[in-house]
Amino acid sequence: MSSAEGFSDFFYAAPDGLRLHARIYGEANSGHWPVVCLPGLTRNARDFHDLALYLSQRADTARQVVAFDYRGRAMSAYDPEIAHYNVGVEAGDVLAGLAALGIDHAAFIGTSRGGLIIHVLGALKPAALKAIVLNDIGPAIEAEGLANIRSYLERSLKPKTFHEALDAQRRTHGDDFPALSHADWARMVGAIHRKTDAGLIPDFDPALVDTLAGVDFSKPLPDLWPQFDALAATPLLAIRGGKSKLLSAATLEDMQKRHPGMDTITVSGQGHAPFLETGDLPQRIAEFIDKANARH
Template identity: 40%
Template sequence: MQTEDIRYRAPDGLELYAKRYGSEDASLTALCMHGLTRNHKDFEPMIAELGGRCQFISVDVRGRANSEWAKDPETYTPAVYAGDMAALLDSLHLKKVALIGTSMGGLMSMVMAASMPDRIRGIVMNDIGPVVEKAGLDRIASYANSVEPEESWTAAAATVERVQTDIFPDLSGEDWMAFARRTYREMEDGRVILDYDPAITRTVGEVKPDPDVQAQMWQLFSATHAAPLLVIRGETSDILSPETADKMIEQHPDARLVTIPRVGHAPLLDEPEAVSAISDFLNRLGAE
């Protein structure tokens, strides 16, 4: 599959990065938006499985991987990220896209559905919803707020396995190394470090249950009702509860829920159940 590096400017001047997979002449483009501490490489396993079904544009949200770190950490918010995505679509002259959002990327999808509904053909929300479970946020905060270099790639893979083995119990040694290669970068001294600005995680552990905020989030979710929706949930997820996922499907006029067995937060989207569901979804959007 052909690929291309894309560099563009955010509204505040920050230089951001995305990568194109597939032909820009494809009839459908899927914009892939990663979770809090991940980057564009998070979608490479999925893209490898889905092949040439459409053009994929996978982003590095500001503060991650090949995108510049924000001068003002207060801009590390889904609303600002969504504005960055609008700038990307404008720079590529893309009028309408499908959205595939993992975790934070799914929250970005909700914001985009509200702020630019005419540009959205359909949405895949991966293990995220209007209610984000506190237990999962606490777990993420427990490791994401500590960004210390590892002495080698082998050490990084061992750390990834230790942190993520309960989430992905069926991954092997080679899988953990591939996981590390997608989430760490090598420093000049040969050590490796998680590939993001530590400031992106500053408020993760501060989130508290608030009925007013939850009501606002459900109202924001209602913006997705204008487009077809595919919700993917990890069977053991501690971020998206079964109750929230079911309520999302009940409220949405054109939605489907797929649960990925033996996986927590968040599915890698190369699981057979995820590949089949996303393939069908994209085929449907491409035919419309």
């Protein structure tokens, strides 16, 4: 346990034997659901650090929080088979991690790809999902947004120092995130890089970028509306960045129509995907989960 940082490292075996990692914040509490945090395509458990501390240390409703590193990200092993970097395999990895931890149900928070994994989990093990927070993701994604992600990953710079990395992130994403402070950008840079003798490098398997190479953005992207409709009875909070290119306002409206009980938050001055530790988002997420837990 790294008491100074507020979490412990947990390693477990994927169904195919790959060594995977998650961070565990707080202690199991029989009165309160645990929270499972699932990051974006090339992101990792560090994205949720501040939110996880908040959720795990609240005086009245402290919850255990589990934040996963998918295979090929951060402290999880890289997979030599690129085809295994897909939402279905990663959903199976999450279920294996939860089984290893003895967690049979939880509130789930999914950013981008993490939200797609939640849709798959709803089909594989619906009883596990007690409440859902989707961060800038829905059952339909905009081709423009996915193309933008592929573009900046393919042309990503190779900064040697923290300050170079911070400047690169601001130049790449600044127009989409005018609301962020210097401290916000610094946390982002720390979350997505690791230090090596050659300088900072992105903390994910470079082969992940290749998984987007074959996407034809001139054709409609597959959607997950049937899987989303199956979540109609599950308490749901959908967060959208006001400047998001991946989750459109029209899709958010359609989600609301199909899930009338869904709560929504639009985050001004942020794009894809909003930083969940900023503004009043931690409090609003906690209150949403508390309310769902109390109703249950």
